[in-house]
Amino acid sequence: MNTHNLGIVKRHINRADAAAVAQLSRFGVATVHEAMGRVGLMKPYMRPIYTGARLCGPAVTVLLQPGDNWMMHVAAEQLQPGDVVVAACTADNTDGFFGDLLATSFRARGAVGLVIDGGCRDVKDLSEMGFPVFSRAISAKGTIKATLGSVNVPVVCAGAAVNPGDVVLADDDGVVVVPAAFAQTVADAAQARESLEADKRAKLAAGVLGLDMYAMRGPLEKAGLKYID
């Protein structure tokens, strides 16, 4: 280890349990985020490059330098089927680090998608391939291959800490990170949460008010809410 975590590729990482990943993949990001206690979300500027994009898998992390996608090629070799690439950058940068050639390579290695705190290009091709990408920007700006970053070190991506092997789940609502050690616990909590929702939804659809269903009238009155005409 060194002071900066640059110039390192970690070959062996502890991926979250596959069964827990599969279970998590069935839920929405909002549900999983709530199940974790309302933490783990990336910033809302991370958006899918096409409507309906969705991914779930253990993270292979990449630390990029601004305007340089060299490490994406290094990461490709470390991918296993089902992996999600999570790419952070040492500075805010919207350059197009990723396009259809890299997507072809990542898919050939088994990757199921990309989360990148940077730009993405070739979005029409990627949409047609159905390769899901969540990015901070879309930009045709090309990148160079000159400076070392790292692969499979802990990174901060769009405000969230991600360790290699953590589960990353993304859908239209955003991106959430589940620490590998909690994958099963969170999956169970998400399941429990979702079981309750169907019943709530039915009641609300029938016209029951949240005020009554959640017994809020007392607390609201106690907090001082006044009804006037």
Add this chain to the structure above:
Amino acid sequence: MNTHNLGIVKRHINRADAAAVAQLSRFGVATVHEAMGRVGLMKPYMRPIYTGARLCGPAVTVLLQPGDNWMMHVAAEQLQPGDVVVAACTADNTDGFFGDLLATSFRARGAVGLVIDGGCRDVKDLSEMGFPVFSRAISAKGTIKATLGSVNVPVVCAGAAVNPGDVVLADDDGVVVVPAAFAQTVADAAQARESLEADKRAKLAAGVLGLDMYAMRGPLEKAGLKYID
């Protein structure tokens, strides 16, 4: 009344005339905004959560606290068929104050959509429900229920002043607010404006220039425009 308009729910509001609302609902936001004299628009960061979303109705206003959606449940009880919920916040905040459960409840009460100067989540479900939402952000971030705001007080939402009962109209071009007292006047002006547009469109399509149709050549020359080769 108090100094801050917090902790208040006003039960009776003067909704804009239903016939005028129906008439306004047939126009686009750009047309209505022009018919009002080019005022009344919310900031352009307010965007529909799905392409083609559209709403029109009298406003039930909500004043939220950052990260807290308690008042949305209070608002549900005040809704009447055809209402639009307009939610402002006491500070800039992109948390996901609204999702499919609240949408189910609002719809059960007759609401036809939501305009929120905050975040929205469950956008896939909302799109499938066809429940139109115009928001400043999409975010899975959950909210708490701890602090009082208000319902049906005057609010500033995305830069526009909104009084309870005002007509709120939103489409792909943005969101416009028509004061209840002017609903019929503006509807008539919008109608007059639209009547003229078909004729203009036909002329322009036939190759007539705006320069000639609007008699701009004189004013441009007077302003000093020079043609060079």
Add this chain to the structure above:
Amino acid sequence: MNTHNLGIVKRHINRADAAAVAQLSRFGVATVHEAMGRVGLMKPYMRPIYTGARLCGPAVTVLLQPGDNWMMHVAAEQLQPGDVVVAACTADNTDGFFGDLLATSFRARGAVGLVIDGGCRDVKDLSEMGFPVFSRAISAKGTIKATLGSVNVPVVCAGAAVNPGDVVLADDDGVVVVPAAFAQTVADAAQARESLEADKRAKLAAGVLGLDMYAMRGPLEKAGLKYID
């Protein structure tokens, strides 16, 4: 010529060679930008108003004043079939300078699209017309006709210098400007580049790593990359 380039309409401009424009129109923005040496892009905040919008043609430039679209009407008269209108503004402004009436007029004159460093409205109508617009914002805000700008002077649009007659190409990845004098050279370079891509794509799809295909292992080792377990 004067100190400010305002109040001028240049009638005769040197449009890029039509054959080169036609050739460039077959490539993506990312490819053309790479073929130019990774320059010429507008800022990534320029986005299509509908998915799949695409345009290519010689630029008729417009310099607007904030909140004023008078010069768009002046520009209409200068359009020739195949032209793209490129509108810059003397200050950052998101007002809706352009809508379906102007689009009808531009199309009647033969224009194939608009790139505007400002706002656009009537996006539903424009989408239905299939009139491609790339803009910095969508806004219903109307504009006035009071102050002179110019037509066919050099402008800076979304960070890119554009001269009248330059080729402007836009797709889902952004907007790129090719100086008229280099149109054929860039078209040839883009063709050469694309010819290579099919082969690369096939190799990557077959599992060959970029590390090997681009012979990166040596340079990475020399740069100090360390593999750890």
Add this chain to the structure above:
Amino acid sequence: MNTHNLGIVKRHINRADAAAVAQLSRFGVATVHEAMGRVGLMKPYMRPIYTGARLCGPAVTVLLQPGDNWMMHVAAEQLQPGDVVVAACTADNTDGFFGDLLATSFRARGAVGLVIDGGCRDVKDLSEMGFPVFSRAISAKGTIKATLGSVNVPVVCAGAAVNPGDVVLADDDGVVVVPAAFAQTVADAAQARESLEADKRAKLAAGVLGLDMYAMRGPLEKAGLKYID
């Protein structure tokens, strides 16, 4: 009255009580905002053009059009000694609507400062004059005089609703608006609040913890806070 509040100058407005304004002028913005119940603040992008700028007075409101400062001259005539000019704009715009000439005029009419949701220029001169301005931007960009706005109509300025005559107070922490009708009530509440602060400050300086002074330990424990080693 018309639908849009444009093209109007209201000559007689109800300024907040002078004694209450004088009393409010002694407090900080944070204190007054708390005294109002934590409402009334403009967005935090409003900043003083020089450190230590400070103003307090009844508002003469101005509604500007983007890139046009005509109404600032109209407003000058409506000023009375002690007034603060509050300028809003019909669209987001950072042009330099205000400089040293207008400041000279406003001061000659007795105005004590400006709050503008737009740009300001001549900041060196204004600093030397000691004329306080709170703005969203500093910009040398000049403006025209072509389109009507209004003077002394209700406006939304930087997210806050301001009526003519309301008290506007600004310091290094931001800008707060106190409705004229509540000026005395809020001044009294601010006084009461400040009286308590000296005592609290002394206790905290002596090492007493907020946890104890505010009796937070019980509520924190009840909320589930856990101390670990």
Add this chain to the structure above:
Amino acid sequence: MNTHNLGIVKRHINRADAAAVAQLSRFGVATVHEAMGRVGLMKPYMRPIYTGARLCGPAVTVLLQPGDNWMMHVAAEQLQPGDVVVAACTADNTDGFFGDLLATSFRARGAVGLVIDGGCRDVKDLSEMGFPVFSRAISAKGTIKATLGSVNVPVVCAGAAVNPGDVVLADDDGVVVVPAAFAQTVADAAQARESLEADKRAKLAAGVLGLDMYAMRGPLEKAGLKYID
């Protein structure tokens, strides 16, 4: 431990070695960031509330909820002389979580400053006290005390991962985080780096070009740089 790190106060943390902290405090942020290998910086939106503010010390971390500063009071009890408070938030929020009363309390406990990915108020008082704060915003907006966050858990603050006890150094150039385990190593590297700078500065002041001093002419030529007249 739980899935979310909320509702936890860790009492015992491993603060970086005091001698290393003292040594680091003598360098600038830019130097220390370079000495670490160009990593560890917070985003550049973090700015001092007054010119010349500067701090260095081991971090006591706080995880806040938007609009809620309850945990700041909890943190006060955990402070030791020389500590720096580093406050992150579960969502982007610019509310004024911190002012002169909390500063008085923190100082009484020995804290030497605050780094907060949120808003700060009472900046005039804090400047007069000489209490350094680096924040993302200045805002008078008050906060509530209703929801649990945590103290002394790992946080992501303004894009940088911070563990309790890490050294945080801030000056006019920004904020850098040095992991506790590397404090001495980085201090030594910073010292070495600074020793070289005086010599370089003297040469450059004498007119020697960086091109020659850093022997760049060869590499530039090899990269293809062309000089033209």
Add this chain to the structure above:
Amino acid sequence: MNTHNLGIVKRHINRADAAAVAQLSRFGVATVHEAMGRVGLMKPYMRPIYTGARLCGPAVTVLLQPGDNWMMHVAAEQLQPGDVVVAACTADNTDGFFGDLLATSFRARGAVGLVIDGGCRDVKDLSEMGFPVFSRAISAKGTIKATLGSVNVPVVCAGAAVNPGDVVLADDDGVVVVPAAFAQTVADAAQARESLEADKRAKLAAGVLGLDMYAMRGPLEKAGLKYID
């Protein structure tokens, strides 16, 4: 010349006339911008790194790559006494491309300041040196030296087109670019404009209204302005 203007250093440029530069240096940015016809300004996000910074001189232009300051060293050799360095970047980037060592070098070569559409660091040292810098950000982030840009090619810097040799003038109000060919004309116009201002200022200070001094009452009435009580 090539398609991209990268990898080029132009040694001989046509600097604006020295006497005109000297004359322009006596005016403010707002005055010069007006004298040019209200064009030529960079975006208002360009700010001085210390209050009171000011510069004026012919531009030596630099085109940087994101995160790479190699070309700054190349530029140093091309500097002549009185020059201003104007640095643009091929992508939005806030890294700290410039610090006290480069400032020492630039000053030794006679440069009088820097305008950079990127980040700057060592701001305390630069302030003490009195070396004026106008930048889009302050950031300690270091840069590499790996990719070619250019020196003395036309650039777009913060939205303004700059040719080598153009006059660049910057003060607290922003940055303006005067084409070399118009330097004397603009200087004269600025002089004429300033001569008028003293008289206007005196009248306004004496209480004369702009409404009368500029004869606005007629035009306002004609535009439809209504005074109400």
